[in-house]
Structures are given as C-alpha cells and as structure tokens.
Amino acid sequence: MKKYLIAGLLVWLPLAITIWVLHSVLGLLDGVFAWLLSASQAVLPAAAAEPLEKLKEIPGLGVIVMLLGLLLTGVFATNIAGQWALAQGGRLVNRIPIVKSIYSSVKQVSDTLFSSSGNAFREAVLVQYPRAGSWTIAFVTGRPGGEAAEHLHGEYLSLYVPTTPNPTSGFFLMVPRADVIALQMSVDEALKYIISMGVVAPPLHLPRVVNEPVRNLAG
Incomplete structure (x- = not known):
C-alpha cells in the first residue's frame, strides 16, 4: 500500500505543482488587468466605464491583454523613439524623492539580471x-x-x-x-x-580544461 501511494504521489505531485504555479501567474496577470480596468472606470464617465465592467467576466482576457501589452512595450522600447521617451521618463522619476531611490535600485538590478549582454546568472x-x-x-x-x-x-x-x-x-x-x-x-x-536538495543530479558533462578561465568573465 505504501509503495503504491508513493508511486501515485510521484505521478501527481509534479503535475499539481506545475498547475499551481501556472494558476498563480495567470491569477496575478488577471489581477493586474482588473486593477487597470477599475482605475479606468474611476476616470472615465459612467457611460464609457460600463462596458469595461463586462470585460472582467471574460476568462483569460486579462492574461492575453497583459502579454500583448508586454510585447508592445518591448517593441516600443527597442526603437529610437521609445528609448528616448523612456530615458526622459526615467529622468523625471529620478527627480522624485524616495521614489527615485526605489526605482533606480530596482532598474539597475533588473537591467543586470535580464540584459542579454550581462554576466549575471550566466554560470x-x-x-x-x-x-x-x-x-x-x-x-x-x-x-x-x-x-x-x-x-x-x-x-x-x-x-x-x-x-x-x-x-x-x-x-x-x-x-x-x-x-x-x-x-x-x-x-x-x-x-x-x-x-531538489541534490536528488535530481544533472547529467555528467565533459571535464573542463584545467586552468580554463570562467566563461564570460575573462579579462
């Protein structure tokens, strides 16, 4: 009985955790979308805000809109006009007390971690x-x-x-x-x-040449 219970747990546990993580991420995106709709309703007239309330009832729409928004933001940020606009916005934020400390710190860390040319978490x-x-x-x-x-x-x-x-x-x-x-x-x-606390060992790779410098950081 114990053997069968453990075997069943090994089948369902990875699937359950995967579904839980995806559900959490999708719920976060839907929550951000709902907050944006609520903020829009507070600004727009009642006649224009009423149709927005129905959008909250469409399942999955928040995820699609947020992903599309990220994609469009990325396209905007990679062209000359977008880079200039973001630079001007960054200068404006950096003039606000307290906000500039948080924004500049988070931006430096995110630029370092997610930059394709950076060395952070590459090895x-x-x-x-x-x-x-x-x-x-x-x-x-x-x-x-x-x-x-x-x-x-x-x-x-x-x-x-x-x-x-x-x-x-x-x-x-x-x-x-x-x-x-x-x-x-x-x-x-x-x-x-x-x-996995050492349980899931990676495959054995060919040994690196002795005294070979650390990749991407060689001077």
Whole structure:
C-alpha cells in the first residue's frame, strides 16, 4: 500500500505543482488587468466605464491583454523613439524623492539580471561555503565594484549562493577567483539540483580544461 501511494504521489505531485504555479501567474496577470480596468472606470464617465465592467467576466482576457501589452512595450522600447521617451521618463522619476531611490535600485538590478549582454546568472560554479571543506553551488553575478573592490587585492568574483529548496533567498559572497571551480552544467540544471536538495543530479558533462578561465568573465 505504501509503495503504491508513493508511486501515485510521484505521478501527481509534479503535475499539481506545475498547475499551481501556472494558476498563480495567470491569477496575478488577471489581477493586474482588473486593477487597470477599475482605475479606468474611476476616470472615465459612467457611460464609457460600463462596458469595461463586462470585460472582467471574460476568462483569460486579462492574461492575453497583459502579454500583448508586454510585447508592445518591448517593441516600443527597442526603437529610437521609445528609448528616448523612456530615458526622459526615467529622468523625471529620478527627480522624485524616495521614489527615485526605489526605482533606480530596482532598474539597475533588473537591467543586470535580464540584459542579454550581462554576466549575471550566466554560470554555475562550486565554492566552499559556509566553511572550508564544505562545498555548495553558486551563481556568478559579476565582479565586485565600488568601495568594496578597492579593499580587495587580487581578482575576485561576486557570487550568489541560493538556499534550498527556495532559491529566491540566499547569500552574497565576494571570493577570490582562484577559490571558485567553474561547472559545465547550465544554470537551469544547477537550479534543479539545488531545489531538489541534490536528488535530481544533472547529467555528467565533459571535464573542463584545467586552468580554463570562467566563461564570460575573462579579462
């Protein structure tokens, strides 16, 4: 009986979690769409706002509209006119007290993480943490900068060490490049390995050449 229950759990658990994640994401998009409709109804006259109320009853419309909005925003942001308009809007936001601190910080992080030319989260490595002889998987986020870099002698890397099984929290480390072992596994494979607490091991890749520099960060 126990064997059959576990076998059934292994079949349904991944599917249930997948459906739960998708349902949460779709619910978030629908919620944003509903909030935009409510804001529009508060501004528009009653005659014009009434048809908008019926749009909330259409299932899946919020997801389609939000995805379409993201697509159109991306098209707008990648042309010259859009880049100029976004730059002007960014300057305006940066003049607002308190708001500029939050906006600039979030923008710098998002630009670093999602930029196609950036090095953040492009590679998984092995590092000794939290003590010598104990190893964990970390992700390269770049190189130390600012005042911290001035106090570090030699070549250092900035690493993010995620926690298990929740990789959204973790620790930020600045370690010597010589103490980091580059891995051939992809970031996706490393995340699966971390989230599964080492149960889902990535496939074995060919060993990297000794003393080969860390990819994308070689000077």
